Amino acid sequence: ISADAQKYKIAAGIADSMDKRCLYMALHHKFRRLHQDQTARVKQANADVDAALLAISEHIGVLKATTALEKTTLKLDAASVHGNGNANNNIRIQLNPTTGNQELCTAVSQLTEISAGHANIKLMQLKEIKLSDIKNLAKNLFDQHVTLTGLSSCKQAAGYTSTFTTAITSCQDTGGSGLTATQKPTTPSYTAEPAPLFKGDDPSRDCDQAELTKGDSLDETKNLQHHLCKALKAHSVTVNTPTGLNGESLKDDVKLRVDVRNCVPALNGVKDTNNAEHNKAVVEFIKSGYGTDSIKFETNIQAPLSTMKASVRTASQTEKKEINKIATEEEATAALSDAEGIRNTRELEAQKKSEPIATADQKKVEEKCKGKPQGECKDEDGCEFKEEKCQAKVTTTTGTDGKTNTTGSNSFLINKAPLFLEVLTL
Known part of the structure; x- marks a missing residue:
């Protein structure tokens, strides 16, 4: 364009020709306007796609951080960092995080593992997507428990159904106490929920999440939902060539x-x-x-x-x-x-060619009038006091040949024919 x-x-x-010049210039303006309009549309589409890519990258980063964090477990610090700070009714136990090896989920190697029979992503058929709410990511971490050893006289109970107070009330230290932390082997529940991208699952309609959330209402998951919708709509933007x-x-x-x-x-x-x-x-x-x-x-x-x-x-x-x-x-x-x-x-x-050509007589009159004070600037000399100065008086009479204007002794010769032809050829 x-x-x-x-x-x-x-x-x-x-x-x-003038007509051709106008016809081409009008087309130039039409295509220039169209280019400006299309440029704005494409620029906005690119901005929507860029925003979606950034939001996706941020979400992927959160998910990767979650899968790394879920391996974290605790261990008793073996150094001399425990104690009661001169208190006789408590003890502080120092636990340090450490990386375990228990995976939250199995890595996906091909799309069919997500959806059987679908080896490729068909973006323009995408109507909803499962998104993990950042606020619920803590639910994706393994539960952990710590075990105190070296105790006696603890009240025995089947399973693990007592409160902490009940479980520890009758326990006595026998010396050589220890503490270990263990991750629960049960994999946490999958927290991602389907998020519709378009109203009524119709790509031709507005985004289901119409606006971005901000301030106290900020919700990164809803914003991602919005950006994905806008990006898919931008994908269908085409440049309309006449x-x-x-x-x-x-x-x-x-x-x-x-x-x-x-x-x-x-x-x-x-x-x-x-x-x-x-x-x-x-x-x-x-x-x-x-x-x-x-x-x-x-x-x-x-x-x-x-x-x-x-x-x-x-x-x-x-x-x-x-x-x-x-x-x-x-x-x-x-x-x-x-x-x-x-x-x-x-x-x-x-x-x-259209400028007046002064005759020899006119030049003499101009020299005669030039510089005279108002009192000496006389009509009989061909002078007139005009524009605060004395100058040659100009009187015009039209000749009969149709081509020249004659003015007696004070004349300007104007050749009309060449000027007319020149205008026609412009």
């Missing part, structure tokens, strides 16, 4: 109608390009200029891009190139600036 917009702009710059262009379709483009009306002098009088009664001339210009079908559009607009040559003037050399072969931004700007320079040169030449 950007490349097409650039080609149309170059074509407008070197077009050999197809089947012709005058019949382009006449309905309200912005293009404005561009054409503003560019073509003959259409400047159209008051409202959206009013069917007023815009008939604009509509007809668009239909005839672009062609009423795709074949005529190709003939009128696209095909010339392969034959129109722009002057690509870089720092030290100039090369004529077909518009379709101008590939780089540097070449495009060189072609556009050179085309503008050529147009400016033509305007300057036309301006020079």
Whole structure:
């Protein structure tokens, strides 16, 4: 889209007629607007995907940390770090964490282990996903217990059903007490819950978790749910390239109608390009200029891009190139600036031809009047005091040849014919 917009702009710059220049410039504006719109959509889609990837990475990090943490167990510190701090009714026991070898779950090597019969992930069919709530990850850790040894007289009871107070009340130390920590062998329950991504499980509808949570209501799991939905929607974002262009379709483009009306002098009088009664001339210009079908559009607009040559003037050399072969931004700007320079040169030449040419007599009068004070600036001398200074008086009478304006002794010779031709060729 950007490349097409650039080609149309170059074509407008070197077009050999005003109508063609306006037709190409209107297309340039249309494609430029489309590019800006598509760029914003793609930028937002990329931002949604990036946010989802970051949220997924964070969630994976939490899960990995959980699987590492669940191996952690406790052991009695063998160093001299225990005691009662001069108290006679308690004892502090120092326990240190250590890494065990009991796995929380078995690593998955292929997708069929998660869902039989599904060897590949079909993202666009994803409607819900199981997510582990960070607030519940503690439930994924193994339960642990410690065992005190070297005791006697403890009340015996089958199993492990007593409170700590009941279990230790009658116990006595026999010397050589010890303490060991053990992880419970039973694997914790799986805490992940299915999280719907779309309303009604319909990808065409809004996200089930419509907004991100913040502040006191921050919920990382819900935010991940939101980001995943937005990323899947972004995956379906496509760039809409115009197809089947012709005058019949382009006449309905309200912005293009404005561009054409503003560019073509003959259409400047159209008051409202959206009013069917007023815009008939604009509509007809668009239909005839672009062609009423795709074949005529190709003939009128696209095909010339392969034959129109722009002057690509870089720092030290100039090369004529077909518009379709101008590939780089540097070449495009060189072609556009050179085309503008050529147009400016033509305007300057036309301006020079239209400037009044003072006759020899006029120059004498100008010298005579120059610098005189107001009292000496007299009409009979061909002078007049104007704009706070004395200057040659100009009177105009029109000659009969239709080409020159004569002014007696104070005359300006203006050649109209070359100026008119120059304007036609601009």
